[in-house]
Amino acid sequence: MSKEKIIGNSYPVKDANLKVTGQLKYVGDMKLPNMLYAKMLFSSVAHANIKNIDISEALKVPGVRAIATCFNTPQTKYNSALRFFEHDIPKTEAVFPRTVRYVGDRVAAVAAETEKAAKEAIKLIKVEYEELPVILDVEEAIKEEAIHIHPGGNKVIEMTANAGDVDKAFEECYRIFEDKYEVPPIHHGAIETHVAIAQYDYTDKLTLWTPTQNTFAFRILLSQIMDMPLHKIRVIRPTIGGAFGGKLEMTIEPVAAILSRMTKRPVKLVLDRTETILTTRVRHGAVVYMKTGVKDDGTILAQDIKMYTNTGAYASSALNVMGALSHKIYKVYKIPNMRFSGIPVYTNTITAGAMRGYGSPQVFMAQQTQLGKIARELNLDLIEIQKKNSVEPNGVDQRFNSPLGNPRLLDCIEKGRELFKWDEKKNSKTEEGSWVKGIGMAIGAHGNGVFGAHRDVITLILKLNEDGTLTLITGTHDMGNGTVTMQTQMIAEVLGVTPDKVETFETDTDACAWNLGDYASRGVFVEGAAAKKTAEKLKELIISDAKELLEVEDELELVEGFVVSKSNSEKRVSLSDIAVNSQKVKNRELTVIEDYASPAGLTSYGAHFAEVLVNKETGEIKVIDFVAVHDVGRMINPISLEGQLEGGIQMGLGYALSEGYVFDEKGKPINNSFTTYKMFRTVDMPKITTFFIEELEEKGPYGAKSIGECAVVPVAPAVCNAVADALNIDVNELPIKIKRGV
Amino acid sequence: MLVKLDINNFLYEVEVEPRETLINVLREKLDLTGAKRGCNSSNCGACKVLIDGEAVKSCGILAKNVESKKIYTIEGFATSEGKLHPIQESFVEAGAVQCGYCTPGMIITTQALLNKNSSPTEEEIREAFKENLCRCTGYVKIIEAVKLSAKKLGVNKNE
Numbered sequence: 044m045s046k047e048k049i050i051g052n053s054y055p056v057k058d059a060n061l062k063v064t065g066q067l068k069y070v071g072d073m074k075l076p077n078m079l080y081a082k083m084l085f086s087s088v089a090h091a092n093i094k095n096i097d098i099s100e101a102l103k104v105p106g107v108r109a110i111a112t113c114f115n116t117p118q119t120k121y122n123s124a125l126r127f128f129e130h131d132i133p134k135t136e137a138v139f140p141r142t143v144r145y146v147g148d149r150v151a152a153v154a155a156e157t158e159k160a161a162k163e164a165i166k167l168i169k170v171e172y173e174e175l176p177v178i179l180d181v182e183e184a185i186k187e188e189a190i191h192i193h194p195g196g197n198k199v200i201e202m203t204a205n206a207g208d209v210d211k212a213f214e215e216c217y218r219i220f221e222d223k224y225e226v227p228p229i230h231h232g233a234i235e236t237h238v239a240i241a242q243y244d245y246t247d248k249l250t251l252w253t254p255t256q257n258t259f260a261f262r263i264l265l266s267q268i269m270d271m272p273l274h275k276i277r278v279i280r281p282t283i284g285g286a287f288g289g290k291l292e293m294t295i296e297p298v299a300a301i302l303s304r305m306t307k308r309p310v311k312l313v314l315d316r317t318e319t320i321l322t323t324r325v326r327h328g329a330v331v332y333m334k335t336g337v338k339d340d341g342t343i344l345a346q347d348i349k350m351y352t353n354t355g356a357y358a359s360s361a362l363n364v365m366g367a368l369s370h371k372i373y374k375v376y377k378i379p380n381m382r383f384s385g386i387p388v389y390t391n392t393i394t395a396g397a398m399r400g401y402g403s404p405q406v407f408m409a410q411q412t413q414l415g416k417i418a419r420e421l422n423l424d425l426i427e428i429q430k431k432n433s434v435e436p437n438g439v440d441q442r443f444n445s446p447l448g449n450p451r452l453l454d455c456i457e458k459g460r461e462l463f464k465w466d467e468k469k470n471s472k473t474e475e476g477s478w479v480k481g482i483g484m485a486i487g488a489h490g491n492g493v494f495g496a497h498r499d500v501i502t503l504i505l506k507l508n509e510d511g512t513l514t515l516i517t518g519t520h521d522m523g524n525g526t527v528t529m530q531t532q533m534i535a536e537v538l539g540v541t542p543d544k545v546e547t548f549e550t551d552t553d554a555c556a557w558n559l560g561d562y563a564s565r566g567v568f569v570e571g572a573a574a575k576k577t578a579e580k581l582k583e584l585i586i587s588d589a590k591e592l593l594e595v596e597d598e599l600e601l602v603e604g605f606v607v608s609k610s611n612s613e614k615r616v617s618l619s620d621i622a623v624n625s626q627k628v629k630n631r632e633l634t635v636i637e638d639y640a641s642p643a644g645l646t647s648y649g650a651h652f653a654e655v656l657v658n659k660e661t662g663e664i665k666v667i668d669f670v671a672v673h674d675v676g677r678m679i680n681p682i683s684l685e686g687q688l689e690g691g692i693q694m695g696l697g698y699a700l701s702e703g704y705v706f707d708e709k710g711k712p713i714n715n716s717f718t719t720y721k722m723f724r725t726v727d728m729p730k731i732t733t734f735f736i737e738e739l740e741e742k743g744p745y746g747a748k749s750i751g752e753c754a755v756v757p758v759a760p761a762v763c764n765a766v767a768d769a770l771n772i773d774v775n776e777l778p779i780k781i782k783r784g785v
Numbered sequence: 786m787l788v789k790l791d792i793n794n795f796l797y798e799v800e801v802e803p804r805e806t807l808i809n810v811l812r813e814k815l816d817l818t819g820a821k822r823g824c825n826s827s828n829c830g831a832c833k834v835l836i837d838g839e840a841v842k843s844c845g846i847l848a849k850n851v852e853s854k855k856i857y858t859i860e861g862f863a864t865s866e867g868k869l870h871p872i873q874e875s876f877v878e879a880g881a882v883q884c885g886y887c888t889p890g891m892i893i894t895t896q897a898l899l900n901k902n903s904s905p906t907e908e909e910i911r912e913a914f915k916e917n918l919c920r921c922t923g924y925v926k927i928i929e930a931v932k933l934s935a936k937k938l939g940v941n942k943n944e
Contacts, residue, residue, distance in 0.1 A: 055877045062885030063873040063892060065819020065859035072818035232920045234823040234831050234886040284821070284886030285920050316824040523884025523921050682880035682926075689923030690883065717828035717918065725911040725924045 049536040050745050053682035056521070057528045057547070058282070069282045070238045070252050075309040078240070079108055081302050082161035083295070083312070084151040084168050085322055086143035089179075089391040089710030090192070091172035093141055096151060100167040106160035109305040110168070112151045113139040116301050119268050123292040124360040124396060125260050126497050126559060133358035135193055136394075138268060138297045143172070144192055144356035145391050146711045147321035154302040154310050177710050181330055181351040181388040192356070192389040199354055199361040199387040204369040206441040207380030212345035216336030220417055223332055224409035225776040226759075227703030228325035228353060231398055232694075232722050235284020236319040241299035242309040248275045249300055254283040256291045256520045257560040262552045268297050269304065280550040286522040287694070288397035291562050292359060294323045320715045324396030325704065327364055327387075328353040331409035341421055341428035345380040348372065350406065354387040355394040361387035364395070366496065367563075368402025372410065373442050374646045375452065375488045376432040381441060391710050397562055399691070403489050403756045404698060411485035411760030412774055415767055424469070425484055425764065426460055429650075433486065436738070448645040448748075451674035452486060454736045455650035459484065462732050463652035463670040477660040481769025484652040487756030491568035491749045493559070494644035501570050502556035503577040505534065507585065507633040509626070511604050511618035513538065513545045515577075518558030519570050520550055524751055525683040526566040530574035532679060533744060537578035538585070539601030540618070556636060564647070564749035567679055572744040573639030580635045585621055588633075592616050592624060643742045647749050649673040651692075651757035654729075655765040662781035664700055664766060666729040671757075673733075676740035676748040688733045688754045695758020697723045703778050788852050792817065793861030799848075807843040807851060808832045811858060819859035819889045823918065830917030833890040834858045840890075840897035842916070859889035862896075871937040872896055872930075881930035883921035890917050895931050904935050 061067035098110045118141070120134040139149050151168050155161040178184045184197040191197060213219060239253040249271060255261055258278045265276050283290060295312055303310040314322070332349040350368075354361035365385040372383060418425040433452045440447055460466070468482050492499045504516035515534060521527040531545040548554065559565070586599050589606035593599075593616055597608040606621065608614035625633045654668040671688055678684055701721040705713045714720040739746030763774040770785055790797045792815070799814055808825075811817040811834070820843050823831035827845035834843045835857040862870040869877070872895050882888050891914070898905055898913040905913065910931045911924075919927060 053880065055880055056882055056885075058885070059877040059882045060869065060873075062882050062888050063859075063869065063876050064863045065817075065889050067885060068818065069821070069886065071822065072812070074816075232918075233884070234821070234829060234918060234920055235884070236823070283884060285884040287920065315822075316826065316829075523882075523886075525883075686880050686883055686922055686926055689925040690919075690921045691923070693923040694920065716826055717824045718826060722918060722920065724916075724918065725914040725928070728911075728924055731923065731925055 047536055047745065049532050049542060051678055054528050054532060054542055054680055055682065056523060056525050057531060067282050069235060069284050070240055070254050071235065071313055073240060073252060075240065075242060078309040078311055079154040079156060079306060080158040080161050081152055081154045081299060081310050081312040082158065082165050083149060083298060084165050085318065086146060086148040086150050088143065088172050088174055089146050089177040090175040091143050092175065093143060093170060094173050095171040097169040101153065101164040104160050104164040104167065106156035107153055107164045109154045109302050110151060111139060111298065111301050111305065113141050117268055121264055121267055122358055123294065124363060125264050127260065128263055132362055133199065136357040138301060145393050147393055148356060149298065152298045152302055154306055177391045179390055179392055179706055179710055181353045181390060184388045184390050185386065192391060197389040199358050199389065202365050202369055202385045204383040204442060206373065209345045209347050209380045209382040212380035213336045216344050217339040219334065219336045220413060221334045222413050223330065223775060224412060226329050226405050226408055227777060228328040228393065228395060229698055229702045229704065230320050230325060230720055231287045231289030233285030233287060233289055236316055237295050237314040237323050238312065239296045239299040240309060240311045241303040243300065243303040243307060245307065248277065250277045250279065251296055251300060252279050252281055253296050254290055255280055256286050256522065256562055258520065258550050258552055259518065259557055260560060261293055261296060264293050265297060265300055269300060277551065277553045280520055283520060283522045287399040288401065288562060289324050291397040291560065292324055316717060317715045320720060321393065321712060325393050326398035327395040327405060329405040331406060333409045333413045335413055335417065337417060341417065341423045341431050343376060343378045343432050346378050347382045348406065350385040352385065352387045353390050353392060353395060355390060355392045357394045359394050360396045364402040368406045371403050371488055371490060372406050373440050374447060375434060375486060377434060377438065378432065379441060392706060399694065400489060400752045400755045401563065403487060404759060407487045407756050408760045408763065408777060411757065412763040415483060415764035416773055426456060426465060429456055429486060448643065448742065449738055449740050450646060450648055451736045451738045452648040452650065454738065455648055455672040455674050456486065458734055458736065459650045459652050459670050459672040462672065462734055465652065468654060477658050478656045479659060479769045480654065480656055481765045482654050483761050483764025483768050484650060485757040485760035485764060486648065486650045487753060488646050488648050489564055489753035489756055491645045491647060492565045492641045493563045494641045497559060499559060499565065499569055499641035500638060501558040501573045502636060502638045503573050504556060504634065504636045505577045505581050507581065507618060507622045509619060509622045511622065514548065515545055516548045516555055518550050518555035520561035522561065524566065524687055525680060526561060526570060528683065529567060529571050529679050533571050533574040534578040537575060537582055540604055564752045566749060566751060567747045568743050568749050569641045571679065571747065575744045576639050577635055577637040580637050584633060584635065585618065588621050588625060589616050592621065645740060645742060645748055647674060647753040649753050649757050651761040653761040653765040655762060655769055657766055657769040657781060659785055660783065662783050662785065664779060664781065666696060666762060669729045670732045672736065673750055673753060674736045675750050676743045677737050677746035678735055679745065679747050684735060684750050685733050687750050689731055691754025692731055692758055693723050693728065695755045696762065698777055699759035699762035700778050786849060788849050790848065790851065790856060791854065792856045793858060801848045803849060805848050807846050807848045810848040811843060817858050817860055821886050821889060823886065830890040830894065831887050833893040835893050835896055838897065838900045840894045859892060862892065871941060872934040875933035875937055876930045879926050879930035879933050881922060881926040887917060887919045891927055895934050898931065899935055899938055903939060
């Protein structure tokens with residue numbers, strides 16, 4: 044395992060020096076000559092037909108150049124979660140709809156010489172609404188009598204996934220537990236708000252700069268909405284200031300594009316924090332009915348899960364998220380009889396979309412919190428009941444009887460138990476005044492890419508430069524998680540150079556080959572493997588040229604910028620000489636373009652442990668110790684893995700204890716700023732310990748699999764179980780709220 | 786109104802509106818875009834700059850009120866020869882940088898803290914950073930970077 048020189052070592056993100064000096068330009072930092080500034084008008088009501096929009100006064104504001112509304116823009120319906128050209132998902136959204144369906148829906152946009160003028164004009168636009176009944180709750184929305192938010196009703200689809208004979212198995216159970224769990228929509232909280240710059244020029248070409256995770260799909264969506272051919276649309280992804288799935292789906296980009304086409308000038312549109320909270324995307328809120336039947340020793344015989352997700356105003360990721368979570372729930376336990384049914388539901392709330400974990404945090408919250416309850420009621424140790432049910436390394440997906448790869452969930456549980464000192468803590472439960480301690484744990488899983496669901500492909504271009512350095516042209520979207528750094532590590536490892544010798548050109552639809560997009564934890568497992576494969580292809584060419592140059596048939600290796608004979612180290616030629624020879628003598632550039640398709644859909648696992656203090660008088664909850672152990676196959680970049688996991692824990696703790704949209708009765712989110720929407724800060728964070736299990740995953744590059752999304756999945760249920768343990772109560776919703784004087 | 790601003794040891798004369806915030810002047814008028822705008826309501830700390838040694842949220846202060854004060858933005862930290870400041874080095878080395886959007890504000894806060902307290906405890910660091918939001922790192926590596934900065938600057942002081 045240790046023969047590699049680069050893999051397994053820590054490297055800061057590649058652009059760290061630019062980020063610490065303020066030199067790196069995010070889209071919000073960019074200006075183009077002759078650029079206009081845009082502001083938007085968002086719906087103030089949750090459900091209404093737009094009868095009229097009067098822009099006459101707004102047009103009189105000096106500096107205003109264009110105003111876009113539903114009466115002068117394309118009404119083409121699209122789905123913002125599109126992944127590839129012919130992707131067939133419900134198209135329900137228009138850039139400026141005639142019927143608004145949530146507070147924050149797009150009503151109009153102004154482009155002006157200054158942001159101040161645009162803001163002033165927005166205030167002068169008069170909208171006449173014909174208000175319609177508002178539905179905020181999923182279970183209200185599916186009632187017979189509920190008004191239809193979209194034609195055809197409020198159920199986007201009904202999905203099922205089954206294994207075994209659930210009804211029969213329930214008859215054989217020692218006890219059956221039936222509980223309802225509820226989780227709210229939450230905000231991604233990337234510190235960079237949503238922003239885009241569009242430039243429609245006099246060759247009828249549209250160039251768009253946006254911090255997206257889904258560049259190539261944005262090009263297709265813009266092509267559909269704007270009725271333009273693909274070669275006339277160029278999407279460039281400059282630096283992304285955090286995304287977490289929130290920048291996967293298209294939101295404001297067509298607005299900038301439409302205004303630019305109306306004015307033939309570059310247009311910059313920046314949302315502020317409140318606008319980002321009100322109008323972009325959220326993690327699906329959900330209601331989960333969990334029914335579990337067990338034997339007296341805690342072995343689960345049957346599980347029946349019914350789930351409603353709140354997709355909000357538009358279909359967006361409704362199908363994808365439900366589909367993804369319905370798969371993942373089958374990959375953690377050896378439950379022979381499982382039944383899943385899920386219904387994504389329209390409501391008059393903000394559209395839900397992709398968010399780190401993609402359905403897993405919702406369903407695992409319910410499953411894992413109920414398992415904590417089962418352990419308490421059967422008087423079993425939660426760890427023992429976990430181990431009894433968890434998949435083993437040779438385990439199979441119960442639904443398809445297909446192998447799961449090398450799941451090391453049991454190792455995660457055991458290692459976490461040791462690091463957290465579970466047994467010690469369990470036997471020393473203390474109470475100090477009104478503060479009482481509790482411990483809990485939970486497991487979670489997430490996939491590696493989208494094998495089986497979509498075409499899980501990336502194509503990379505790698506060039507050897509004349510001085511022996513390399514340039515990688517990659518359609519990847521690094522969100523600060525180190526995806527590009529990891530790709531350079533893979534290339535450096537194969538080609539015997541250090542990662543600083545590999546420069547990258549990233550994500551520009553005109554210059555890079557296609558990539559599906561950066562989501563679904565594709566980074567290491569798909570894109571990393573692609574980088575390795577591409578470098579290996581280049582290595583073959585290099586070695587072939589080196590053999591000619593050195594006139595040897597020996598076995599050659601690449602070491603520190605040279606190709607060297609294994610039998611005689613004096614026989615060597617530099618990568619530089621090979622590149623020059625290739626141009627000068629062979630009349631070709633040493634460049635490879637290599638496609639890579641993921642070979643499998645494997646799962647990553649984690650076990651999390653939380654210790655909490657709960658104040659019985661005030662209901663206050665403090666997390667004081669947190670241990671997270673993950674099965675990553677092989678560590679590619681330890682510092683990056685730790686950072687991803689620690690960040691996932693911050694996000695998960697917020698989900699558990701402080702985050703969540705709260706709507707007033709008319710559908711307006713009350714907590715729409717960082718004053719009222721509470722994310723975890725330094726002073727809220729517990730002591731964190733992370734650990735990684737390195738048991739190789741055969742199909743992963745160097746044995747590696749992902750961490751990005753799995754990191755967040757077990758956090759909230761671990762806290763739920765700890766709070767439940769402290770007070771000996773049931774916890775059924777997030778964020779957890781304990782009544783005073785419980 | 787015309788104001789004189791001393792930023793990164795350079796004197797700028799700039800026309801500002803009476804109610805214009807410093808972040809606006811920095812980003813829109815002086816093209817000093819290192820300070821980021823994450824919330825514009827003094828809640829995230831991404832826009833912090835150093836004013837007379839204190840970390841100040843530039844979205845919450847008027848440009849006209851900082852005349853005759855010594856202002857440093859993130860652009861004023863590295864040397865003109867391109868060498869990183871020890872705090873910047875520490876953030877890179879500790880892996881405290883992911884998306885980087887909160888990083889300038891975090892570095893400014895580090896400097897302000899270390900100006901007052903050259904070897905802060907972990908608790909003091911957490912307290913000093915309670916107004917800086919980060920969504921990527923979970924703060925663990927940021928706190929490590931602050932400790933490393935204190936060590937580096939302490940060592941530098943003794944040299």
